[in-house]
Amino acid sequence: MLIVKKFGGSSVADKDRIFNVANRCIEDYKKGHDIVVVLSAMGDTTDELLEKAEQINPCASKRELDMLLTTGEQISVSLMAMAMGALGVPAVSLNAFQVAMHTTSQYNNARIKRIDSERIRHELDSRKIVIVTGFQGINKYDDYTTLGRGGSDTTAVALAAALQADACEIYTDVDGVFTADPRVVSNAQKLNEITYDEMLELASLGAKVLHNRSVEMAKKYGVQLVVRSSLNKSEGTVVKEEVKMERMLVSGVAADKNTARIAVVGLQDTPGIAYKIFSVLAKKNINVDVILQSIGRDGTKDISFTVERGNLKEAVDILESNKGRINYKSIEADEKVAKVSVVGAGMISHAGVAAEMFEALYNVGVNIRMISTSEIRVTVLIDEQDVDKAMRAVHDHFISD
Amino acid sequence: MLIVKKFGGSSVADKDRIFNVANRCIEDYKKGHDIVVVLSAMGDTTDELLEKAEQINPCASKRELDMLLTTGEQISVSLMAMAMGALGVPAVSLNAFQVAMHTTSQYNNARIKRIDSERIRHELDSRKIVIVTGFQGINKYDDYTTLGRGGSDTTAVALAAALQADACEIYTDVDGVFTADPRVVSNAQKLNEITYDEMLELASLGAKVLHNRSVEMAKKYGVQLVVRSSLNKSEGTVVKEEVKMERMLVSGVAADKNTARIAVVGLQDTPGIAYKIFSVLAKKNINVDVILQSIGRDGTKDISFTVERGNLKEAVDILESNKGRINYKSIEADEKVAKVSVVGAGMISHAGVAAEMFEALYNVGVNIRMISTSEIRVTVLIDEQDVDKAMRAVHDHFISD
Numbered sequence: 184m185l186i187v188k189k190f191g192g193s194s195v196a197d198k199d200r201i202f203n204v205a206n207r208c209i210e211d212y213k214k215g216h217d218i219v220v221v222l223s224a225m226g227d228t229t230d231e232l233l234e235k236a237e238q239i240n241p242c243a244s245k246r247e248l249d250m251l252l253t254t255g256e257q258i259s260v261s262l263m264a265m266a267m268g269a270l271g272v273p274a275v276s277l278n279a280f281q282v283a284m285h286t287t288s289q290y291n292n293a294r295i296k297r298i299d300s301e302r303i304r305h306e307l308d309s310r311k312i313v314i315v316t317g318f319q320g321i322n323k324y325d326d327y328t329t330l331g332r333g334g335s336d337t338t339a340v341a342l343a344a345a346l347q348a349d350a351c352e353i354y355t356d357v358d359g360v361f362t363a364d365p366r367v368v369s370n371a372q373k374l375n376e377i378t379y380d381e382m383l384e385l386a387s388l389g390a391k392v393l394h395n396r397s398v399e400m401a402k403k404y405g406v407q408l409v410v411r412s413s414l415n416k417s418e419g420t421v422v423k424e425e426v427k428m429e430r431m432l433v434s435g436v437a438a439d440k441n442t443a444r445i446a447v448v449g450l451q452d453t454p455g456i457a458y459k460i461f462s463v464l465a466k467k468n469i470n471v472d473v474i475l476q477s478i479g480r481d482g483t484k485d486i487s488f489t490v491e492r493g494n495l496k497e498a499v500d501i502l503e504s505n506k507g508r509i510n511y512k513s514i515e516a517d518e519k520v521a522k523v524s525v526v527g528a529g530m531i532s533h534a535g536v537a538a539e540m541f542e543a544l545y546n547v548g549v550n551i552r553m554i555s556t557s558e559i560r561v562t563v564l565i566d567e568q569d570v571d572k573a574m575r576a577v578h579d580h581f582i583s584d
Numbered sequence: 585m586l587i588v589k590k591f592g593g594s595s596v597a598d599k600d601r602i603f604n605v606a607n608r609c610i611e612d613y614k615k616g617h618d619i620v621v622v623l624s625a626m627g628d629t630t631d632e633l634l635e636k637a638e639q640i641n642p643c644a645s646k647r648e649l650d651m652l653l654t655t656g657e658q659i660s661v662s663l664m665a666m667a668m669g670a671l672g673v674p675a676v677s678l679n680a681f682q683v684a685m686h687t688t689s690q691y692n693n694a695r696i697k698r699i700d701s702e703r704i705r706h707e708l709d710s711r712k713i714v715i716v717t718g719f720q721g722i723n724k725y726d727d728y729t730t731l732g733r734g735g736s737d738t739t740a741v742a743l744a745a746a747l748q749a750d751a752c753e754i755y756t757d758v759d760g761v762f763t764a765d766p767r768v769v770s771n772a773q774k775l776n777e778i779t780y781d782e783m784l785e786l787a788s789l790g791a792k793v794l795h796n797r798s799v800e801m802a803k804k805y806g807v808q809l810v811v812r813s814s815l816n817k818s819e820g821t822v823v824k825e826e827v828k829m830e831r832m833l834v835s836g837v838a839a840d841k842n843t844a845r846i847a848v849v850g851l852q853d854t855p856g857i858a859y860k861i862f863s864v865l866a867k868k869n870i871n872v873d874v875i876l877q878s879i880g881r882d883g884t885k886d887i888s889f890t891v892e893r894g895n896l897k898e899a900v901d902i903l904e905s906n907k908g909r910i911n912y913k914s915i916e917a918d919e920k921v922a923k924v925s926v927v928g929a930g931m932i933s934h935a936g937v938a939a940e941m942f943e944a945l946y947n948v949g950v951n952i953r954m955i956s957t958s959e960i961r962v963t964v965l966i967d968e969q970d971v972d973k974a975m976r977a978v979h980d981h982f983i984s985d
Contacts, residue, residue: 198639198640201640202640232659235659235663236662236663236666238599239599239602239603239663239666239667239670240666240667240669240670242669242670243666243669243670244665244666244669246676247662247665247666247669247676247677248662248666250658250661250662250665250677250679251658251659251662251663251666253658254655254658254659257651257652257654257655257658258633258636258652258655260651261637261648261649261651261652262636262637262640262652264645264648264651265637265640265641265644265645265648265649265652266640266641268641268643268644268645268648269640269641269643269644275647275648276648276651278651280681280726281726281727302726325681325682325703326682
């Protein structure tokens, strides 16, 4: 078997953790498997490098930032190769040039285009563990690029696809994907399996285990992922195209407090008004989520929507500076809201999940302010103070036995 | 003009120094010159990385050590490009892959084979300052190599040769090359010019301004070097093939305390005995310097020589374990010795420099234990405690007005 294993920065933060990872990899190596390891930069290295750059030039060129940041993973991979060497196992570290990991030209947020597998295959053939820098690539100018958030997960999935790996294991500090955040819902259960689509909905809803881009790529290339703990031998959660039929209707409940609600009140009820609002926001790269349009009084209407909490002030400013153009009465902004969602591939064939969710929330007195649904997800916007109560109620209803 | 400027690790150790270097480079850039900057790793970065490696694996593979160490210069060059950006000047950093800087395969101590100048020329043509990682290269396996001691100086000279630069400036924390160490000889003078050969003799004698490999390469490719201070605007010392005729007989006096003396006493006076001694030492990579052979009593002879002080114990051990093969009476080892040398291209045409040196030493009561000469150098081995006195006496005799 060819296994790609990805470990994040906290898994290689110090000497002991580096040796822990080395031993985990060597175990599988000694069973005869080919092992490719993808690493992030150690601990807080990336933040420390960014701080150095910030001191020198707060508006540093993105090209030079990538040149700086890519040193972080190169340090991780070389130290890991040394650790494996100390344990008597031949290993070789490779950076984005050596692989080579071709990306689009965009610095700070490049996308992987193509991976040359020749060098890696050659090293695997000579029975070395191959340790690859995550998060980084090279572009057509022969410059370093970085892949942005969740970049190392994406590197691992792309390598697994390019090498036609038999498994792609994403190691993290939790045991896998849970039906809800165990810190909030005490009887949350670890899922053995989950579909790509469910994982995508959960990731975008703040489950924080896998980054969306890596899941999208895994889905596109049919790479089966395993999310598991680097701290214990628990089996983890398999992320794949289809899961067993007898599965639960709802596979997870997620909360996301990084949201805020804006209501534009008293709009003229004329065509094109929604376009005007959302185009001025889009121009400034403000993403809008749940949208609700309602009829107001005297032939006017209201449009409400959510944005990331960090974008609230800017969004309100933009709307106010376009008041004349959009023509509305007033704006309401509310930060004290949160989204709670249920996700499950089983919903496609089962009507009534939304109604059940609303009932569960009603039973514990949680007021629903907005609703948004997809084929496999129901999201409600509620008051932030109700989040934990809502999570537990919905989880108890759908998941707990 | 195309100017290559090299700055060592202490010149880029912190934010202020980075900006100091950036401003020095920008000054010449604004005069219309093309500027290529070669940097070492910041301050103690290389030592810190080596310490990390040591903790993980004290016998780490050299290939992985180079993979680790090359991150040091990459951090320097990217931060420097950001600093120049902050000062409004376009700059681009390049590592060994991007240049590309081809070396022999040997890790930790590679030699530069060939430099592609295309990328650098392209960046210069678009009026960017080009900042290149010193000390590092890539080999035929597409692996990082490092150049060993004095590597960044060598990078600068090699770049100057490849780009046919008009000047190659090596910045350091002293004003240039002096006739003696100013900390010992208070009236030591800065030299305006010195020949490659003199510089080579002085460097190997511990003058510590330029590494021998870079001077050898400069001589081979006819690259005129300037050694000057990064802290002030003093003119520095030009290192070149020939200097003005009216120059001094002796251009420098150097001391080297990193030496120890071994005497092998009571050897049989038969052919091949010197070969036996020095071949067993050479096999263990112990370099032998000044050698003296003297006739002893009863048809025996003694052979004395010097080694680096750190090699003394190992050298004695080797000789003792080969006692039967070499056949000698006893070994004397002495660490309390030092070399003092006078160097000057003028000596070639002036006999009697050695005699004058011996006289100057006799006048201050310094006992000479061994002598070694080249065309442009006279070296004496003396007691370590006499070094400062000897330096001053010789310097006063030959150099001070």
